[in-house]
Amino acid sequence: MPFPEYNDSNIFILVSKGKRPAKPRTLAPGMTPSVWKITKKCWREKPKERPEVNTVLRYLEDIARGGSGVGLSEEQAPAPFKQLWRDVFSG
Numbered sequence: 001m002p003f004p005e006y007n008d009s010n011i012f013i014l015v016s017k018g019k020r021p022a023k024p025r026t027l028a029p030g031m032t033p034s035v036w037k038i039t040k041k042c043w044r045e046k047p048k049e050r051p052e053v054n055t056v057l058r059y060l061e062d063i064a065r066g067g068s069g070v071g072l073s074e075e076q077a078p079a080p081f082k083q084l085w086r087d088v089f090s091g
Helices: 008-016 033-042 053-064 079-090
Strands: none
Touching (some): 033 053
16 A cells, blocks of 8 residues: 555545655565566656556566666566566467
């Protein structure tokens, strides 16, 4: 949960004011350091500063296929994440 201490209506207000969740101490399965970097880029306030969807998908595909994405080695990528994206992109 990105904002566990707030209810949904308060989260809308927080996000509209530019607040974003802090990086969790323990990353969820699939939320690798590389995916966290991509996530933060997607949260940029100005739409023109956000990566295009095709760019994000290329990073995720690369990570799912065991590549480094944006600085992550295959050994560091959690297996559930790799398998999920392999399933999505191989079919």
